[in-house]
Amino acid sequence: MTTPGEETKTKATPDDNVYQENIEFWEKAWSGCKTPYTQLPSLSYISRIPEELNNVGARRVLDLGCGSGWLSVYLARQGFEVVGVDVSAQAIYLANTWAAQEDLKISFDVGDVAALKYADGSFDAVVANSIFEHFPLKQAGEMSAKVHDLLKNKGTFIGCFDKVGGGAGEYYTLADGTHVYTDKGRKGMLLRRYSPEELTSLFSAFATMTSDEVDAGSLFVVATKN
Numbered sequence: 001m002t003t004p005g006e007e008t009k010t011k012a013t014p015d016d017n018v019y020q021e022n023i024e025f026w027e028k029a030w031s032g033c034k035t036p037y038t039q040l041p042s043l044s045y046i047s048r049i050p051e052e053l054n055n056v057g058a059r060r061v062l063d064l065g066c067g068s069g070w071l072s073v074y075l076a077r078q079g080f081e082v083v084g085v086d087v088s089a090q091a092i093y094l095a096n097t098w099a100a101q102e103d104l105k106i107s108f109d110v111g112d113v114a115a116l117k118y119a120d121g122s123f124d125a126v127v128a129n130s131i132f133e134h135f136p137l138k139q140a141g142e143m144s145a146k147v148h149d150l151l152k153n154k155g156t157f158i159g160c161f162d163k164v165g166g167g168a169g170e171y172y173t174l175a176d177g178t179h180v181y182t183d184k185g186r187k188g189m190l191l192r193r194y195s196p197e198e199l200t201s202l203f204s205a206f207a208t209m210t211s212d213e214v215d216a217g218s219l220f221v222v223a224t225k226n
């Protein structure tokens with residue numbers, strides 16, 4: 001028996017249940033949000049995202065795990081053609097509501113990143129803020145491969161990998177280092193922190209990959225397809 005703040009550390013293997021329970025966590029978390037929060041987050045790297053996109057002449061951008069849509073809205077305001085996808089129907093409802101309030105044409109879809117329906121080579125860029133850290137390593141690798149497929153040649157991936165995992169709360173640890181939370185507030189949520197080696201491996205199919213530290217240890221990643 002553990003109390004909040006204590007850590008439970010047992011080993012398990014990533015499996016479909018863990019993946020599904022993470023989705024259920026997010027659906028439940030979003031179901032409590034009834035009205036859109038229409039503010040941009042305070043992130044030091046926010047303006048770097050459109051800068052990087054403009055540097056490579058990207059126009060059509062996929063916002064992976066877009067949540068209630070702040071990054072999609074931010075980019076659409078600047079003229080990018082944005083598609084946002086998230087597994088939570090409520091998050092997508094909030095995102096659509098926000099976009100409509102600003103009269104922005106953004107295509108928001110409910111979808112699981114493990115089963116994306118977009119055509120290969122159909123995006124100039126894929127952005128993913130605080131997404132990869134919510135997947136076990138194997139699924140993250142499959143996601144990275146899918147991102148690679150979705151990008152046009154010379155396409156760009158931009159992501160922020162938060163410095164997460166550990167800390168207060170109850171969780172157990174999968175064999176790949178992913179934390180599976182068990183406390184009431186976050187039951188089912190997955191969190192993992194990537195080592196530099198794991199990041200390099202995750203983007204090994206890309207021609208280039210750079211990462212630098214932002215916001216107290218999170219990693220801002222830019223990877224380019226050949």
Ligand SMILES: C[S@@+](CC[C@H](N)C(=O)[O-])C[C@H]1O[C@@H](n2cnc3c(N)ncnc32)[C@H](O)[C@@H]1O
Binds near residue numbers: 023
């Ligand atoms: C930490 S939030 C980040 C949301 C948004 N990118 C942001 O920066 O605010 C993680 C998001 O991933 C979504 N998500 C989790 N599992 C997913 C899956 N299998 N497919 C698609 N989206 C998923 C959640 O619904 C949630 O909106």
